[in-house]
Amino acid sequence: CLGSHPVQAExxxxxxxxxxxxxHDDPHDESPLADYIDEVKGFSNVxxxxxxxxxxxxxxxxxxxxxxxxxxxxLVEPAFFSRDGARMSALPPAESQAVWAIVxxxxxxxxxxxxxxxxxxxxxxxxxGMPASEVDAAARRVKADYPSSPILMIEAWNEAGPxxxxxxxxxxxxxxxxxxxxxxxxxFGAFIxxxxxxxxxxQK
Numbered sequence: 001c002l003g004s005h006p007v008q009a010e011x012x013x014x015x016x017x018x019x020x021x022x023x024h025d026d027p028h029d030e031s032p033l034a035d036y037i038d039e040v041k042g043f044s045n046v047x048x049x050x051x052x053x054x055x056x057x058x059x060x061x062x063x064x065x066x067x068x069x070x071x072x073x074x075l076v077e078p079a080f081f082s083r084d085g086a087r088m089s090a091l092p093p094a095e096s097q098a099v100w101a102i103v104x105x106x107x108x109x110x111x112x113x114x115x116x117x118x119x120x121x122x123x124x125x126x127x128x129g130m131p132a133s134e135v136d137a138a139a140r141r142v143k144a145d146y147p148s149s150p151i152l153m154i155e156a157w158n159e160a161g162p163x164x165x166x167x168x169x170x171x172x173x174x175x176x177x178x179x180x181x182x183x184x185x186x187x188f189g190a191f192i193x194x195x196x197x198x199x200x201x202x203q204k
Contacts (some may be wrong), residue, residue, distance in 0.1 A: 016073065021052065021061040035061075041068040048073045048120065056147045058106025066112050066191035074151065075120040079103050080138040081130060088128035090138075094145060115148040119128035124175060126163055127156035157188065162195040171204050 017040055025034045036048060047070040049061045058074075065072040079100040081088050091099065107114055119142050125135050150170035155162060155177040157162055165172045172195065181186040 013155045014046045015072070016040070016048070018048045019050070020047035020070075021049045022075070023050055023052070035064075036066050037064055037070065039071055046071040046073050046074060047116065051078065051106060053102065055102055055106035055109055058103065059109035059111075060083065062107065062110035062112055062117065066110075066116065069117060070114040071116060073118045073120050073124065074103075074107075076100075076103055076142065077120070077122045077196075080141070081122060081125070083128065086123075088125060088130040090134045091129070100141065107146075109178065114146045117149050118128070118171065119146065119149055119151045121169070122153050123152045123154050124156040125153070126158065132163055132166070136166040136168060138167050143168050148174060155180075159189055164198045165195060165203065167200055167203070169203060172199070175176075 002079045017036070020036045020040055023034050025032060040047060048069075049058075049065050051058045051074060054063070062072050078095055079102075079128050080091060082091055090096070108119065121139055121142065122130070122135060126132070136155065139153075142149070142151055144165065151168060152171040152173070153165075153169050155172070155174045159173050162174070174191065176182045176188060179185065179188075
């Protein structure tokens with residue numbers, strides 16, 4: 001759920017899909033296709049692109065998404081965090097620096113304007129036990145290298161309410177599963193409003 005619930009009638013500026021260019025094959029079809037840029041470019045304007053251990057692959061994904069008219073939503077979580085089942089932890093500084101350098105190399109090789117990339121920092125960090133201070137530190141690292149690029153993060157809906165968002169985050173959203181239209185349920189709109197009350201005017 002991104003943005004506000006329908007009462008505020010805000011204009012939707014981005015619409016796209018996850019894992020568009022991440023090397024993931026759909027297990028429910030017989031095609032070996034693992035890149036969906038051509039399939040979604042006609043009805044979306046943003047696409048999740050995953051950074052790869054090979055910077056040339058990252059560069060190619062960024063170039064092709066951009067050429068298709070899709071703003072790349074570059075997932076960079078693996079440069080800062082690791083997952084172990086139900087827990088998330090921050091990478092050791094030296095390892096994070098090395099992985100982040102590979103991501104930056106891919107961005108540089110792509111030749112596209114970094115300001116056109118939305119950096120997808122992390123998915124559901126609070127749900128997986130990641131301290132807000134670590135998320136903020138990672139966001140500051142991205143902003144230090146790409147000050148003109150927006151940063152996005154996604155949280156999981158929590159009955160206790162959201163935690164404050166780092167002032168380095170430009171786009172914030174949350175996941176809720178098994179609900180046909182979360183925007184029609186007041187508790188989810190209230191979740192958005194509670195977090196927006198702690199955000200800066202230019203954060204969305």
